[in-house]
Amino acid sequence: MVSLLLILLMSLFFTGFIIRTKSILSGRKGPGIFQPMRDIFRLWKKGSVYSTTTSFIFQIAPSAYFASVLMAVLMVPHGRNPGFISFDGDFIMFAYILAFGKFLMIVSALDTGSSFEGMGASREALFSMLVEPAFFILLGSFALFTGQTSFHDIFSTLHYGSQVSYLLGALASFVLVLIAMIENSRMPLDDPKTHLELTMIHEVMILDNSGFDLGTILYTTNLKFAMYGAIISNFFIGVLPYEISIPMFFIIQLGFAIAVGVIESFMARFRMGHNPQFVFILTSVSLLIFFGVLLVLGKFA
Amino acid sequence: MTTTKYINISNNQAIASTDIPEHNYDLFASGNLELMSGNPARHCVNYFGYRVADKIKLICCIADDDLHQILVSSSLVDSSMELASFTAQNHNFEKFEREIHENFGIGYIDHPWLKPLRYACNRTDKDQRIENYPFYEVDSEELHEVGVGPIHAGIIEPGHFRFICNGEQIMHLEIQLGYQHRGVEQLFLQKEKLLERTTLAENIVGDTVVGHTTAFVNLWESLCGYTPDYSLHYARTLALELERLANHTGDLSGVCADIAYQLGNSVYGRLRTPIVNFFQEWGGNRLAKGLIRAGKINFPFTNEHAKRLVEVFEAYEPDFNEITRKLFNLPSALSRMEKTGVVSYEEVLEIGTVGMAARMSGLNRDIRSSHPNNLYGNIDHKPIIKHHGDVYSRVQIRKTEIKQSIGYIKGLLQEVPEFKKPEDFVLTPQKEKFAISLVEGWRGEICHCAITDEAGNLKIYKIKDPSFHNWMALSQSVRNNDISDFPICNKSFSLSYCGHDL
Secondary structure (H helix, E strand, O other): HHHHHHHHHHHHHHHHHHHHHHHHHHOOOOOOOOOHHHHHHHHHHHOOOOOOOOOOOHHHHHHHHHHHHHHHHOOEEOOOEEOOOOOOOOOHHHHHHHHHHHHHHHHHHHHOHHHHHHHHHHHHHHHHHHHHHHHHHHHHHHHHHHOOOOHHHHHHHOOOOOHHHHHHHHHHHHHHHHHHHHHEEEEEEOOOOOOOOOOOOOHHOOOOOOOOHHHHHHHEEEEHHHHHHHHHHHHOOOOOOHHHHHHHHHHHHHHHHHHHHHHHOOOOOOOOOHHHHHHHHHHHHHHHHHHHHHHHOOOOO | HHHHHHHEEEOOOEEEHHOOOOOOOHHHHHHHHHHOOOOOOOOEEEEEEEOOOEEEEEEEEEEEEOOOEEEEEEEEEEEEEEEEEOOOOOOOHHHHHHHHHHHHEEEEOOOOOOOOOOOOOOOOOOOOOHHHHHHHOOOOOOOOOOOOOOOOOOHHHHHHEEEEEEOOOEEEEEEEEEOOOOOHHHHHHHHHOOOHHHHHHOOOOOOOOOHHHHHHHHHHHHHHHOOOHHHHHHHHHHHHHHHHHHHHHHHHHHHHHOOOOOOHHHHHHHHHHHHHHHHHHHHHHOOOOOOOEOOOOOOOOOOOHHHHHHHHHHHHHHHHHHHHHEEEOOOHHHHHHHOOOOOHHHHHHHHHHOHHHHHHHHOOOOHHHHOOOOHOOOOOOOOOOOOOOOOOHHHHHHHHHHHHHHHHHHHHHOOOOOOOOOOOOOOOOOOEEEEEEEEOOOOEEEEEEEEOOOOOOOEEEEEEEEOOHHHHHHHHHHHEHHHHHHHHHHHOOOOHHHHHHH
16 A cells, blocks of 8 residues: 555656756756656546547557556565555566566557557567566566565565665666556667657657557556656665655655666667667576575575 | 760869760760769769750769869750669769659650659640659558658648558658749749849758858858958858758757656757857847858857857856766667668668768768868868768767867867958859859768859759758668658668758
8 A cells, every 4th residue: 555655656756857857967957856746637638539440459559558567567575665565476467467567558559550569569568578587587587595485575575685785786777667667668679869769769659559548558658657666665665664765765756766866867868779689687686586595495405 | 985975074163064974875874873883982973954945955964073174074965865864873873864754744664763853844744743743652551651741740840751561661652742832943043133042042941051151152152252361251151050950959959858868868959059040149040041152241249159159168068068967878769779770881872862862871972071161171071971871870979070070160160351342243144154162061972063154144944952862861771760760761871851842
């Protein structure tokens, strides 16, 4: 419950923070923190336009995408407070409920029959596929480390162990930050600011969406960002009381947003062909965490 | 082949139009092709036709960069004739022959790519419309086509790009232009006042105002037999270099935007502004419209202007050097630019590219040193040549030319000449003259040609913008590249749509 409220609150101004960071770093004043949300409200007031070549899939996909992310948010705990849905093995459901939403977006992009959107869909599918092993090796390692298999139990038992857990937490947040960047189609893989359809990944998939649907998709992206930030914060919050854990949650989220803004300001996007190599780095870091856990647990003879 | 088959003229020289030797088509073709074959110092600067009674007169101008001369010859052909094309042997002529075919209906038996060029309103075959352009097609289950445009995603100018791709890899790109055709060459004949024509020249290409206007006024003055004084040459040379500086800086910003390097994008974008604002201070227009005029200048360049310009550079240079150091040492940026969009020396020579699109691959094409106009004869200009022909080479050329231009401008500022008070006098073109004017604009060589009739009226006015040939180099550069690298290739060439479409 706590976690849901915090994530919803954070989702209102997460993208605003990223944009503000980028503006300040390029010497501009930039729009207000709530501007992205205002744009989304404006879109929500509009009707949608549907191409005649699309079918019902194109119309249900944005709502289904939003629902899938919202359901995933319901599973995220906050410290000692479990999410709405919590059971053994819930992180597997978490990953695949997100994948379900993404699958519908990919199918809806193909539904438009546009050559651009097909291209974007193929890129999105490729990178999501490559990210999957990193996510599972990461959470699998933590499951092994704590002997628990649900988000809430993993995070709440994490810090009863040794100091090594903080090191593992740091590595895990590195992986999760990058997974979040990939899942949300940010730099250095994708450039959300570009106007060039040929270089886009996520943006090109939603070229045909308009009005309410577009607003929903954009809001879902914000929600996803806040959700990943919440997971990252969980690696550090542990079972601290709310007076400490809630401010820490916001500090970690803000740090995450600023880090995204800084990365996007001071480097160029990768060449599309180099992206898979980059995504594989995540898997190798996850493997590093896995071996770290094996060492700590003394599983090596 | 002896030189008597051609008339040798220098840049901005007017000759009697009757002095141009006329041959039968076979001799005309073999002569010009022989001039070009195996000699990279020679290239075709203009090849065009015009109606003489019911026949078509073809005029071919080949520039020889070593001799600093332009070799002009002509031929009279029937529009119903089926000719052997030049293009079959040398692709320099590909676009020119397409234009001649489109406008006069001359058939070519062995032209490999005889497609519509820019859909002129008075074209012979009205069935060729922009909607039914014959695109190159591939019938395959694996390959797919991606059509981009004609509406540009950043809403600049219209043009249609058709990619044939194998997954992410581009196999072929065909560029269809002509959406911007305004009939500029015809308007030059219809508008009779000099001011109207000058304004027209200013609006041929919006980002090369100084380049095209200088080409026009140089041409006009030579047609009228008027010799401009030093101060006019001074102002034109200064304005040309400032325009180069402003556009190169803007392009560097654009390249940074396309690789999503935000810092470079905003800093280069900010650096361009004081340069174009200086044009505003000098001539009252940020794009230098109204600055260049035949026989006079309405905005004299004073010592105060010189002082202001030095101040502008004092602010410009440290920031430019700092951001350039950053960009050229940033691994993620270098990895996007290096070995992307490569065009080889053989390809650019075959296409006949000009300006940066030639110098990037080791082909020395620079009017400032080969056919110097205005004050370039006094400046010992050394063209910047790179050899890899990739995006990185094109970006490096811009970086180095910016530094070179600042050097030239500072040299010019050492001694500001006295400017005369502008006076209005009538410049009348001489009768039956032919003149050619070459100017190195920031993009590359600009060529204007004009012929006057017995009464001293303009009979034909031909314009060739550097983009005319360079678009083909862009098509070549993206082959075997990722389709996501197309935008950066495109930006690194930075070609003009309206300059091609006229």
